[in-house]
Amino acid sequence: MTSPHAVVVVRPEPGNARTAAALRALGLDVRQVPLFAVTPVDWSVPDPAGFDGLLLTSANAVRHGGAGLDALKRLPVVAVGATTAAAASDAGFAVAVTGSGDARDAVSEARDRGFARLLHLAGRDRAPTGDGIEAITVYASDDVPIDATVAQSFVDTVVLLHSERAAARLKAMLDTADIAQSGIEIAAISAAVAEAAGTGWATASIAPQPSDPALVALAAARANIRAIDHPVRGGDKHAMSDYVPTDRPRARGPRMGVIIALTALAFIAGLGLMAYAAKMLPWFKATQATAAASSAARQKLAAGNSGYIPAQPLGPDGEPQAAAPIDTTVLATREATLAGQLTALEARTATITTDAAAAGAQATRAEGLLVAFAARRALDRGVGLGYLEEQVRLRFGQAQPRATTLLIQAARQPVTLEDLRQGLDAIAPDITSSTGENWLDTVQHQIDTLVVLRKAGTPSPMPADRLARARRLLGAGQVEAARAEVARLPGAAQAGNWMDAARRYVVARQALDVIENTALIGQAGQPQPAPVVIPATPVETTAPESDGI
Numbered sequence: 001m002t003s004p005h006a007v008v009v010v011r012p013e014p015g016n017a018r019t020a021a022a023l024r025a026l027g028l029d030v031r032q033v034p035l036f037a038v039t040p041v042d043w044s045v046p047d048p049a050g051f052d053g054l055l056l057t058s059a060n061a062v063r064h065g066g067a068g069l070d071a072l073k074r075l076p077v078v079a080v081g082a083t084t085a086a087a088a089s090d091a092g093f094a095v096a097v098t099g100s101g102d103a104r105d106a107v108s109e110a111r112d113r114g115f116a117r118l119l120h121l122a123g124r125d126r127a128p129t130g131d132g133i134e135a136i137t138v139y140a141s142d143d144v145p146i147d148a149t150v151a152q153s154f155v156d157t158v159v160l161l162h163s164e165r166a167a168a169r170l171k172a173m174l175d176t177a178d179i180a181q182s183g184i185e186i187a188a189i190s191a192a193v194a195e196a197a198g199t200g201w202a203t204a205s206i207a208p209q210p211s212d213p214a215l216v217a218l219a220a221a222r223a224n225i226r227a228i229d230h231p232v233r234g235g236d237k238h239a240m241s242d243y244v245p246t247d248r249p250r251a252r253g254p255r256m257g258v259i260i261a262l263t264a265l266a267f268i269a270g271l272g273l274m275a276y277a278a279k280m281l282p283w284f285k286a287t288q289a290t291a292a293a294s295s296a297a298r299q300k301l302a303a304g305n306s307g308y309i310p311a312q313p314l315g316p317d318g319e320p321q322a323a324a325p326i327d328t329t330v331l332a333t334r335e336a337t338l339a340g341q342l343t344a345l346e347a348r349t350a351t352i353t354t355d356a357a358a359a360g361a362q363a364t365r366a367e368g369l370l371v372a373f374a375a376r377r378a379l380d381r382g383v384g385l386g387y388l389e390e391q392v393r394l395r396f397g398q399a400q401p402r403a404t405t406l407l408i409q410a411a412r413q414p415v416t417l418e419d420l421r422q423g424l425d426a427i428a429p430d431i432t433s434s435t436g437e438n439w440l441d442t443v444q445h446q447i448d449t450l451v452v453l454r455k456a457g458t459p460s461p462m463p464a465d466r467l468a469r470a471r472r473l474l475g476a477g478q479v480e481a482a483r484a485e486v487a488r489l490p491g492a493a494q495a496g497n498w499m500d501a502a503r504r505y506v507v508a509r510q511a512l513d514v515i516e517n518t519a520l521i522g523q524a525g526q527p528q529p530a531p532v533v534i535p536a537t538p539v540e541t542t543a544p545e546s547d548g549i
Contacts (some may be wrong), residue, residue, distance in 0.1 A: 007223050008154055010170065011162040012036045012141060014063075019160065019212055026220045031157070033150060035169050036141040040064035041124065043138050045071045049412050051119040053078050053096060053110065055133060057103050059087035061121035064139035069093075074384040074412070078110040078118060081211060094387045102190065102210055107133070114393060125165055143169065151177040158185045158222045160215055167197035187219040361522055368395050368519030375407065376512050382416040396515050399523045403514040410508035415501045421474050423498045424467075424486070431491035432463040463489050480506050 006029040009019045016034050023030045038060050045068040053076045056062065062069070062084075069091065076096035079085035085098040097113060099106030110118065118133045124140040151173050161167045167188065174181055181200040188194035190210045197204065205222055207214040371391045378385055385392065389408055396404045460466075466485045473482035483502040486495055 006031060006157045007219050008033055008157045008159045010035045010159060010166055012038050015059075015162070015212070019162075019216060022213070022216045023220065026216075028220060028223050031153070033146065033154075034144055035146065035166055035173075037144050038064060038123075038139055038141050040066060041137050041140050043068060043136055046119065046134070046136070048072055048075055048119075051075055051117050051134070052115045053118055054088075054093070055103075055107065055110070055118040055120040056080065056084050056088055057106075057120070057122060057126075059084045060123065060139045060141075062087045062091045062093075065121060066138075068138075072119070074386065075119070076115075076387075076390060078106055078115060080106045083212065094390075096390050100209075102192075103127075113390075114397070141165070146173055148177040151179055155179065155183045158187055158219050160219050161186055161188045161193050161197060162212070162215070163189075164193050164196035167193050171198055185222055187215060187222055189215045365519060365522045369516070371395055372512065372516045372519050375411070375515070379411060379414050379508055379512065380416060382414045382419065384414065385411040392515070396518055399518050400514055403511040403518075406507055407511040407515065410504055410511065413504065415505040415508070417474060417477065417479070417505075420479065420482075420498070420502055420505065421471070423501065424470065424474065424482075427495050427498055428467055430494040431486065431489045432467055433491055461488075479509075 007023050008031045009016050010033055012034045016032050020030045020032050055078045057080045073092055077088045077093045078097040079088055079095055080099050080103050085095045088095055097110050120133050120135040121138045122135045124137050182202055185203045186197055186201050187205045189207050191206055194204050194206050205218055207218045375388050375392055466489055470482040470485040479502050
């Protein structure tokens with residue numbers, strides 16, 4: 001028969017083993033009966049450029065997402081709770097938001113941080129997430145068959161429920177096996193889970209926070225109360241009150257009486273020796289006289305203390321002296337000195353306050369410059385901003401919203417000078433000659449290039465010379481000038497992709513210049529989330545964080 005303080009964990013693995021281990025560490029009898037098994041589902045990775053971040057409501061999305069997760073690691077993660085955030089961090093994601101409640105709270109906080117469009121990696125059975133959130137199924141939780149014998153063993157236990165689906169499955173399983181719910185206690189991770197379980201249970205308790213540690217603590221408390229209140233099975237019900245000690249106290253023998261008699265004799269002998277000393281020894285009499293005099297002096301002082309008036313100090317002749325006159329000049333001088341010292345202290349305090357404010361502004365400026373330089377270094381290397389994206393948004397989003405947006409968008413498809421040089425070399429044969437002309441136009445173009453008239457000091461308009469100048473300008477980092485040279489080539493129409501990449505390179509560097517100037521003049525903000533005005537999007541889910549159903 002199941003012990004009265006047994007606890008049943010029904011969540012799927014690997015969360016089942018983790019919860020069971022935490023309960024066993026508290027000395028509880030734990031039974032592991034997973035109602036579901038989590039399996040991966042084939043899915044296609046969408047374009048990451050269409051999203052601001054990833055919404056993860058369960059660590060199963062990270063465990064069973066597969067190789068497709070690598071293409072999404074440039075997106076910041078919005079995690080429902082600490083467990084999901086830890087799983088995402090271990091997998092190499094940058095966690096931007098970690099909720100402390102359910103999915104509704106996490107999405108609301110993400111909206112406040114500026115995440116307008118989220119990609120939700122979710123399970124097959126999920127609650128709707130509202131507008132602005134695209135959900136993709138990456139795992140599924142399938143039912144595990146449970147026979148009637150296992151269902152019967154749930155009686156007189158406390159069952160932990162981590163999800164609404166688990167609550168509904170438990171109720172349906174007991175109804176199918178015709179088992180009364182009144183003999184089972186449930187501990188739910190949230191009010192929504194307890195509501196899904198319905199009524200009729202012995203007790204239905206809700207964890208104070210929607211997290212596994214809080215649910216473990218609640219289940220342990222309920223199991224201990226159940227163990228204390230459970231009636232004694234079999235035997236005399238007064239067994240605990242009829243306890244009789246097996247070790248009886250020793251009887252006191254004659255030895256104790258002898259010890260008491262000797263102690264009394266020693267005390268009487270001490271009193272006799274004290275009386276003899278008080279009568280015969282002179283130093284003892286002097287001590288008694290001194291004590292008596294001191295006692296009399298204290299009594300006299302106490303008697304006249306009510307009318308005591310302090311006497312005036314005595315002079316050399318023994319007569320009382322008059323009080324010294326008060327020198328107002330000396331007092332005024334001291335007052336002026338103290339006032340000057342107080343003014344100096346106030347000035348020093350003001351100076352320290354000003355210096356502290358200046359130091360704080362300099363520190364903010366230095367931090368802003370470091371973030372801007374790190375962003376430029378990432379773009380020059382052709383990699384995404386990663387965690388720097390959130391720092392750029394928080395520090396420069398209010399002062400330079402347009403430059404911040406342009407920089408973040410350009411960083412999601414970075415372009416380097418090396419990319420532009422290689423691209424120009426690849427399209428050089430196409431852009432130095434016109435492929436859209438007929439043979440007559442081609443002959444005419446060749447005749448025109450036989451003799452070229454140009455003003456002295458002006459660059460050559462020949463396609464080969466323009467291409468060479470474009471390459472030199474790219475080597476010097478002057479992308480805008482190189483782009484202008486390419487636009488004047490005969491086959492410029494064939495360089496559309498290269499021109500667009502060069503434009504994105506120029507726009508990204510211009511945005512970086514604006515952000516660096518903002519940091520230099522001290523307009524970069526502190527690393528705190530700036531309010532972003534975004535229309536509220538209703539989120540209908542109330543499911544708490546869990547590592548599975």
